[in-house]
Amino acid sequence: xxxxxxPPTAGPSxxxxxxxxxxxxxxxxxxxxxxxxxxxxxxLTAGPMIASLYLxxxxxxxxxxxxxxGLDNFRMLFQDPNYLKAWQVTGIYVLFGTPVKLASALAVxxxxxxxxxxxxxxxxxxxxxxxxxxxxxxxxxxxxMFIDNGIVDRMQQAxxxxxxxxxxDPSRTMPMLVLLTVWQFGAPxxxxxxxxxxxxLELYEAASVDGAGPVRKFxxxxxxMLSPVLFFNLLLETIHAFQIFASAFIISxxxxxxxxxxxxxxxxxxxxxxxxxxxxxxxxxAWVLVLVVGGITAFFFRSSRLWxxxxxxxx
Amino acid sequence: xxPTSVPxxxxxxxxxxxxxxxxxxxxxxxxxxxxxxxxxxVATVVLTVVILYPAVWMLMSAFKPTHDIVGNVSLVPHDxxxxxxxxxxxxxxxxxxxxxxxxxxxxxxxxxxxxxxSCSVSAYAFAxxxxxxxxxxxxxxxxxxxxxxxxxxxxxxxxxxxLGLVDTFVPLLLGKFLAAxxxxxxxxxxxxxxxxxxxxxxxxIDGAGHVRIFASIMLPLMxxxxxxxxxxxxxxxxxxxxxxxxxxKKPDLYSLPIALRMFVDQTSVSDYGxxxxxxxxxxxxxxxxxxxxxxxxxEGVATQGLxx
Numbered sequence: 001x002x003x004x005x006x007p008p009t010a011g012p013s014x015x016x017x018x019x020x021x022x023x024x025x026x027x028x029x030x031x032x033x034x035x036x037x038x039x040x041x042x043x044l045t046a047g048p049m050i051a052s053l054y055l056x057x058x059x060x061x062x063x064x065x066x067x068x069x070g071l072d073n074f075r076m077l078f079q080d081p082n083y084l085k086a087w088q089v090t091g092i093y094v095l096f097g098t099p100v101k102l103a104s105a106l107a108v109x110x111x112x113x114x115x116x117x118x119x120x121x122x123x124x125x126x127x128x129x130x131x132x133x134x135x136x137x138x139x140x141x142x143x144x145m146f147i148d149n150g151i152v153d154r155m156q157q158a159x160x161x162x163x164x165x166x167x168x169d170p171s172r173t174m175p176m177l178v179l180l181t182v183w184q185f186g187a188p189x190x191x192x193x194x195x196x197x198x199x200x201l202e203l204y205e206a207a208s209v210d211g212a213g214p215v216r217k218f219x220x221x222x223x224x225m226l227s228p229v230l231f232f233n234l235l236l237e238t239i240h241a242f243q244i245f246a247s248a249f250i251i252s253x254x255x256x257x258x259x260x261x262x263x264x265x266x267x268x269x270x271x272x273x274x275x276x277x278x279x280x281x282x283x284x285x286a287w288v289l290v291l292v293v294g295g296i297t298a299f300f301f302r303s304s305r306l307w308x309x310x311x312x313x314x315x
Numbered sequence: 316x317x318p319t320s321v322p323x324x325x326x327x328x329x330x331x332x333x334x335x336x337x338x339x340x341x342x343x344x345x346x347x348x349x350x351x352x353x354x355x356x357v358a359t360v361v362l363t364v365v366i367l368y369p370a371v372w373m374l375m376s377a378f379k380p381t382h383d384i385v386g387n388v389s390l391v392p393h394d395x396x397x398x399x400x401x402x403x404x405x406x407x408x409x410x411x412x413x414x415x416x417x418x419x420x421x422x423x424x425x426x427x428x429x430x431x432x433s434c435s436v437s438a439y440a441f442a443x444x445x446x447x448x449x450x451x452x453x454x455x456x457x458x459x460x461x462x463x464x465x466x467x468x469x470x471x472x473x474x475x476x477x478l479g480l481v482d483t484f485v486p487l488l489l490g491k492f493l494a495a496x497x498x499x500x501x502x503x504x505x506x507x508x509x510x511x512x513x514x515x516x517x518x519x520i521d522g523a524g525h526v527r528i529f530a531s532i533m534l535p536l537m538x539x540x541x542x543x544x545x546x547x548x549x550x551x552x553x554x555x556x557x558x559x560x561x562x563x564k565k566p567d568l569y570s571l572p573i574a575l576r577m578f579v580d581q582t583s584v585s586d587y588g589x590x591x592x593x594x595x596x597x598x599x600x601x602x603x604x605x606x607x608x609x610x611x612x613x614e615g616v617a618t619q620g621l622x623x
Contacts, residue, residue: 029525030446037437037456037500040493044467045459051470062473108362115355122359124609126366127616132601135554136572137594140579141373144587149386151372183366187616194617235461243463246556250576266557269465274561279469286466293463 055283062277073284083285085260086268092174093264094241097181102233105185109192110222123193127186134184139250143167146176167251170261177262180247188233195229196222227308235300239293245270265289377595381588399592407577410566412596415574418563419553422487422570423600426552427545429491430499434544435537437494438503439529443515453504460497472561486562487555491548499544506540507533543615546608550601571597 031038056073058066077083108126112119132138146152148165156163166172203221212220223230248262249270256263256271265285273282376384378395404412440446441453475486494500514536515528523531534541559570569577575597579590605612 026444027446030440030444030449033436033440033444033525033529034449034452035436036433036492037440037494038452040433040490040495041452041455041459044471044490044493044495045462048467048470048474051473052466055469062476111355111358114351118359122363124605124613125363127609127613128370128605129366130616131550131605131612132370132554132598135598135601136556136575137373137598138369140575140590140594141369144376144385144591145369145372147385151386151388154386154388183369190613190616239461239463243465246572249556250579253580254576266465270557270560273469274472279473283466283469286463286469289463290466293461297461 052283052286055280056287057284058280060279062279066280069280073281074288076281077284077288082260082263082268086263086265089174089261089263090242090244090265093177093181093244094238096174097178098234098237098241100178101182101185102188102230102237104182105188105233106192106226106230108185109189109196112189113193113196123190127190130184130187133180134246136246136250138180139247142176142180142247143251146172168258170257170259173251173258173261177244177248177251181241181244188237191229191233192226195226199225224309228310231300231304231308235297238296238300242266242289242293373591374595376587377591379588381586384587384591399588400596402586402589403578403593403596407574407581408566410569410574412574412593414567415569415571416596418568419571420600422484422555422559423549423552425484425488426491427548429488430494430496430548431541431545433492433494434496434499435503435534435541436529438500438507439525439533441500441504442507443528443533444525456497456500459495460501468561475562481562482565482568483562484568487558491552496548499548502544503537503540506537510536539611542608543611546604546611547615550604553601 055066057068057070059069059072060066112122129138144150146166148168150165150167153165163169163172166176199222203225204217207217207221243266244264245266248256248264248267252258252262252267256267269282269285269289272278272285371390375390375392376387377399378397379387379392380394380396380398383393406412406414441449441456471486472481475481480486490496510533514532518528518532554572555570556572556576559573560576563569563573566574566577575593578593
């Protein structure tokens with residue numbers, strides 16, 4: 001199982017003794033092969049990051065030169081009701097969407113793991129939404145399903161729930177988008193399934209002999225053995241959820257509405273940066289996002305020592 | 316064999332039960348496994364229906380007249396017609412559907428070419444060459460994997476705009492040719508590290524340099540990694556919405572997702588038929604990839620943790 005949590009050290013063959021002298025030809029070859037990545041890193045990542053850090057402290061609209069304004073952008077951010085709303089919307093989405101998606105992924109993976117016949121078919125079928133779910137096409141379908149008198153509304157009416165479609169109802173756009181992300185549980189499910197295959201059957205047999213029931217086996221064997229995979233899924237899905245854009249943009253017709261209920265962080269950043277051309281303000285927003293996501297990532301890695309178990313058997 | 320059948324039989328063997336006892340146990344185990352089997356099949360079939368319903372509904376709706384789409388749960392069209400597809404293929408504002416399709420194709424193929432070349436070369440440096448700074452760069456590379464890309468798009472846009480590159484494909488493809496998609500670099504590094512080192516050492520003794528080792532030993536062995544990277548690179552580029560939204564302003568440069576959004580904006584809200592048809596058409600290549608390469612795709616996710 002390959003994890004991002006893999007040690008960020010060099011290949012296994014690096015000698016433990018630090019050899020100070022690298023052969024000149026090796027050094028040249030190393031940098032020659034790394035050239036594409038180095039160029040990309042400097043020109044497209046590091047350079048722009050520094051530039052946006054600078055812009056975050058300026059007022060810049062693409063036309064006049066940037067004006068240094070100190071911390072004004074950040075001060076304005078936290079007095080901007082739309083900005084606070086964007087955090088609220090994004091936070092709720094991450095907080096509900098990710099756990100529900102991962103729980104569904106794990107539940108279905110365990111269901112499929114119980115039996116091998118037909119597993120390949122179901123695995124592929126359930127994976128399909130992950131491949132197309134973030135596309136504009138699916139956003140359009142989702143919208144068509146959840147509008148007034150759409151099929152979801154009709155089903156509601158059949159069981160006696162009033163209230164119309166979800167697209168125009170600010171209190172229901174969030175559940176609609178959470179459902180859309182949960183629908184894409186296939187990718188984490190496939191990863192869970194691969195993890196479940198690595199759990200030695202002897203553990204379950206031994207537990208059965210000791211009289212453990214299925215619930216106990218789940219908490220004491222399955223979950224600890226899966227914790228590295230769970231960590232990987234949790235980290236990536238959380239970071240990913242912060243960046244939802246296309247679905248919300250299409251379903252709200254590029255407005256973040258109704259009543260700002262789909263004003264996700266990235267949507268608001270796009271509006272400020274690329275519709276109002278307030279590049280400094282948008283850069284400040286981007287940096288706050290980086291700090292928050294970075295903080296969450298650091299928290300996950302720190303807490304992982306407490307709950308992620310790496311078995312000593314390697315792979 | 317399901318894991319539960321093992322413990323069910325194991326005690327029976329241990330205590331050497333009488334014939335009747337063991338038959339009873341076996342019957343019990345069999346009825347339990349039958350029950351489980353029914354639960355399994357019912358659950359998976361229900362799940363399959365629920366999960367695939369939106370996709371099938373979209374496909375079928377594309378053949379229905381608009382008044383028959385909204386609110387119609389049924390999948391079978393009453394009077395199937397290709398009218399929606401004709402409208403969708405008619406294009407928008409004088410630009411043909413095939414122009415958008417070609418744009419998307421150029422972008423996707425360009426991404427595949429750029430990513431396979433730049434990421435495999437860079438990955439070789441990380442996986443097989445020992446030089447000072449490598450470990451630092453590797454950590455930075457992993458860092459970019461987790462970085463929200465929003466922090467770089469504003470300065471990137473400013474620079475591309477100043478260079479007059481808005482309304483070209485350069486901003487969308489440059490990163491692919493400069494290995495900026497760290498996921499693929501990471502995937503290839505992991506793959507190369509699992510290839511036996513003896514191969515390059517033997518080639519080294521025979522006097523081969525890094526270029527030779529990379530081209531004649533590593534690249535052929537990396538085929539599985541290159542194939543799954545290419546498939547994902549194609550699909551991600553094909554579905555990308557944010558990049559083209561920023562950089563492509565002229566309708567004749569639109570990629571399909573942007574054109575699709577325009578189409579939704581322009582057609583009256585009620586013309587769901589044509590929207591569905593165009594949504595279906597936009598997904599055709601992705602679906603083809605899925606049906607042809609599903610094993611690669613799913614295995615790629617399972618072993619490399621690639622996201623969909």
